[in-house]
Structures are given as C-alpha cells and as structure tokens.
Ligand SMILES: Cc1ncc(C[n+]2csc(CCOP(=O)(O)OP(=O)(O)O)c2C)c(N)n1
C-alpha cells in the first residue's frame with residue numbers, strides 16, 4: 001500500500017524547499033513560502049522529507 | 064512512522080532561530096535520535112556549547128544544558144565531566160567556535176581522551192557574525208573578510224582530532240541524516256573522546272557568496288562530494304581529490320580515559 005498522511009506544521013516551516021527537492025516521488029510542492037503535499041497518494045514513506053527538514057515542519061504518518 | 068522529536072524539545076522553543084535551510088536543524092534532529100538510541104536519561108545528560116549559530120543548539124533541548132563562552136564549550140564540558148563522571152556529556156558547536164578561538168581547548172580535550180561526545184558542525188564559516196572566514200573556509204572561497212578569495216590553508220578537523228589524541232573520530236554531512244544519528248550514537252557509546260564532524264550548510268553567509276544558487280545546491284554539493292571510508296580504498300588519488308571522507312575514520316579502545324586516570328590519582332592521594 002502506498003500513500004501517507006503528510007502533516008505540515010505551518011508555524012515551523014520556513015519554506016527552504018529541501019523536502020520538495022529531495023522527495024523521490026514528487027509528492028510535495030512549494031506554495032510560495034510554504035510547503036504543501038498535493039499528491040500524498042504517491043508517497044512511498046522513504047522519510048527523506050522528514051529527516052532532511054531542518055525545521056521540524058513535516059511529519060509522515062502511516063494512514 | 065513520524066518520529067517523535069517533540070518530547071526532546073523544550074516547550075514553546077520552535078520555530079528555532081536558524082535561517083531557512085540552515086543545516087544545524089538537521090544535525091539537531093540527528094542528535095535527538097542518537098540520544099534516544101542510547102536511551103539517555105535527560106536528567107543525567109549535559110549538553111554544552113560555546114558561541115555561534117551552531118552553539119545555540121543546546122538551548123532547544125530538554126536536558127541539562129550549558130551555553131558558555133566562545134570557544135570554551137570543551138573546557139566547560141571537561142569541568143562538568145570531572146565533577147560528575149556519571150553524567151553523559153555532549154559538547155557541540157561550530158567550526159569557528161571549535162577550531163579558531165577554541166582550537167586550544169579542542170585539541171587538549173582530545174589529548175586527554177576525556178569521555179565526551181563532541182558534535183562539531185562545520186559549515187566552513189563564521190555564520191553568526193556575518194560570514195568571516197574560519198580555519199575551515201576552503202582556500203580561494205569568498206568570505207566577508209576575504210573578498211578576493213581566502214589565501215589560507217584549511218584545517219581538516221577530523222585529522223586534527225586524530226592527531227591530537229581523540230579515540231573515536233567520524234565524519235558525515237547534513238545530506239546524510241541517517242548517518243548523523245548512527246555516528247553520534249556510536250560516539251556516545253564509545254568511552255573516551257569522540258569527535259563527530261558534521262559538514263553542513265550556511266546558505267546565508269557562505270552559500271550566496273560562493274556561487275551556490277540555493278540551499279539545495281549546497282546540499283547536493285555535500286552529497287556529491289562525500290565518499291565513504293569503505294568506498295575510498297577502491298578509488299584513485301585523482302578521484303579522491305577534493306572529496307570528504309565519511310564514516311568512522313578512527314577508533315582506539317585501548318587508550319585510558321581521563322576520568323578513570325584521575326580517579327586513580329584521587330585514590331593514591333587519599334591513601335598517602
Ligand atoms: C570572545 C568572543 N569573540 C568573538 C565573538 C563573536 N562571535 C560570535 S559567534 C562567532 C563565530 C561563530 O562561528 P561558528 O562557531 O562557526 O558558528 P556558526 O555561526 O557558523 O554556526 C564569533 C566570532 C564572541 N561572541 N566572543
């Protein structure tokens with residue numbers, strides 16, 4: 001089963017776009033200065049976005 | 064799935080002060096995971112730093128933390144460990160803090176082989192004060208104080224640590240997040256001085272002056288130029304030119320640890 005729930009903590013996100021660039025499945029996108037997750041169904045839960053976010057601003061949840 | 068960092072962060076401390084894309088946040092998350100791996104009791108863990116953007120790290124963590132004077136993290140950490148050898152002591156800071164003003168404290172803490180883990184965030188610059196060159200700024204690079212290119216040769220922090228006597232020395236980068244916690248955890252478990260050098264990025268004062276168009280370019284640069292110690296022996300000298308060796312670079316489990324040596328001195332003095 002692929003797909004995940006991506007939680008974005010908007011208060012913490014500084015819009016660096018590291019998560020967008022290093023996501024292998026193009027799940028994430030920048031909306032000006034804030035990250036969004038328009039394609040959560042494509043997520044393979046590799047955790048790269050969560051591991052590389054310097055700001056504790058994105059979490060990958062199972063469901 | 065999602066990692067629980069919140070339990071390790073002091074309430075209300077996020078967002079942190081670091082700039083968008085600053086690698087220090089990635090290192091802090093790695094340190095939290097390593098502390099969890101080692102099941103450290105936060106009441107028995109001291110995290111000590113000097114001054115700089117990197118040295119702001121302990122203030123975010125729910126542990127016994129100490130933010131000291133510029134370059135003096137290793138000296139204060141030595142004091143904590145000598146007074147309370149039962150505590151786990153972690154020191155952290157930047158390249159400027161640890162190898163310029165604090166270079167002396169750094170080498171002597173290594174020489175003593177006192178049991179602590181020093182996480183040194185090397186972003187090749189003095190970030191906090193506006194991008195002056197540090198002993199780790201690459202030769203030829205532009206800093207606010209080297210507008211015509213840095214004429215100096217650089218310190219290889221890991222080699223410096225090995226030469227000075229540290230008994231566990233490892234290097235990785237902010238672009239290798241899983242290796243950060245793995246190596247820090249190994250360092251914490253090692254009895255003696257452990258140096259974990261993490262190469263990271265300062266997009267604000269280093270990146271923009273040195274033709275990195277974005278923080279992404281800097282992360283890709285760290286990734287593309289890292290070679291693991293396991294892969295290096297199969298490569299030629301030319302292929303290794305300008306590359307960062309990553310992984311465990313040195314380990315010695317024989318050399319005596321300083322607090323144990325000092326306990327012997329106390330015993331002898333008391334029975335004299
Ligand atoms: C005695 C003293 N001298 C100089 C300074 C100014 N100063 C503050 S941070 C810093 C450099 C920090 O560089 P680094 O340790 O590499 O940390 P970074 O900001 O790059 O993370 C300097 C020179 C100071 N605070 N105290």
Ligand code: SF4
Nearest residue numbers: 023043044046047049
């Ligand atoms: S877990 Fe991996 S695939 Fe899913 S959004 Fe994050 S980086 Fe992309």
Ligand code: SF4
Nearest residue numbers: 013014016017019053
């Ligand atoms: S890496 Fe973190 S701070 Fe940067 S854009 Fe993604 S969620 Fe926001």
Ligand code: SF4
Nearest residue numbers: 081082085116190265
């Ligand atoms: S100035 Fe550099 S080191 Fe300091 S917070 Fe900003 S990016 Fe990080």
Ligand SMILES: [Mg+2]
Nearest residue numbers: 157158188190
């Ligand atoms: Mg620095």
